[in-house]
Amino acid sequence: MSSDFHSARAALGARLRELRAEAGLNGKDLAEHLGWQRSKVSRLETGKQTATETDLEAWASVTNPEQAADLESRRRGLLSQQRNWRRQLAGGHAPVQDRYVIEFQGTGTMRGYEATVIPGLFQTPDYARHLLIKNAELMKSPRDTEAAVTGRMKRQEVLYEVGKRFRVLIWEGALHALICPREVMAGQLDRLVGLIGMSTVELGIVPMGVPLPITPKHAFWIYDEQRVVVETIGTELQYDTPDDVDLYGRVWDQLDSAAAYGPRAHRLIARARGGLFRP
Incomplete structure (x- = not known):
């Protein structure tokens, strides 16, 4: 916070x-x-x-x-209270990634939803690199890409800690968003497939073209059912009142009710990968 x-x-x-x-x-x-x-x-x-x-x-x-x-x-x-991204990134992306490492290490259970991008927790180095470069250009922040990629990969160490639990939903559209070369996206989708079945990860894909109880809206993360982090283009918002945490929890539950898991999630990821090189 x-x-x-x-x-x-x-x-x-x-x-x-x-x-x-x-x-x-x-x-x-x-x-x-x-x-x-x-x-x-x-x-x-x-x-x-x-x-x-x-x-x-x-x-x-x-x-x-x-x-x-x-x-x-x-x-x-x-x-x-907000964290203004341009102010946070004044010293580059690496310090922000280091902060996330500490926050994730101190979190036991996390529920998250991403609508447009593969979550940083699941990104490959190449995918993360392209995202960070584009974001540095957008925010006109210092280019410390390799240090930031290293920090983002260090954050992923929590995926292998016994007792952690990460329940993550991804809107299917994010599987098709080409913010990197097709070869890099193919590797990223393969990475997602490898996460299915991990003891610490519950990965659900919210499909396109199915009835939804609520619109997909924006991304958010719930830390230990105590606080919510919402990222917008310009700011990072923090909420920790019981009412706000409960609201985002209900949104997550409704999206989860439409999500595909296991073999169904695998098929959606495979479909996105197959479309990468289709003429």
């Missing part, structure tokens, strides 16, 4: 602590008034937990009702 997000959440926690102190209450007293565990008051004040709208309404009702609107404004500002 971004340092900006942590800083904003810590600042909100400090404001909550100030309001409690101004009301002449200690943490235990406030928890009793609100019917909360003392630990929740501590987590909110130290910025270790993101307050919900209901939490802030309750806090203000006991400490200072006139501050309710200000607290909600702070919360909304916190939830809009």
Whole structure:
């Protein structure tokens, strides 16, 4: 999660602590008034937990009702925290890849969905190289392609760690998106086939041309059912409220209900590969 997000959440926690102190209450007293565990008051004040709208309404009702609107404004500002890609990539792609390595190492279970590209977790070096070069050109960022490719491949080491679980859905269109030479794409599709059946990986392909319970929308990743990362062209968005995590979880479940696994997924990948060199 971004340092900006942590800083904003810590600042909100400090404001909550100030309001409690101004009301002449200690943490235990406030928890009793609100019917909360003392630990929740501590987590909110130290910025270790993101307050919900209901939490802030309750806090203000006991400490200072006139501050309710200000607290909600702070919360909304916190939830809009973004990682701007151009700012992140000012030093090149390699530092971003290194950050992902740490984040993936610290994650036990991940649910992800990609609509337009093969996920970085599953990319071959050649496929990743073409993506990174094109992205560096788009963002006008420093060209550190080989270091970034190395970082992206290091991220994939988590696929071989016992106890990890990666449940990933890919929209079938991504299998046909030629953002690299056909030979490179063929190798990438072969790599996907090799992932089917791995103990740590559940790979589903959401087919084109079948009834869907929901539109494919954009890519997102759910980390340990605690936070969601959404990537857009210009930003990386972070959400960690229970409501947001639940929303993206429901979207993933609906896409999963239409996904093909095992031999069916294999056939879809093989069909895409077969079309690469068809006259």
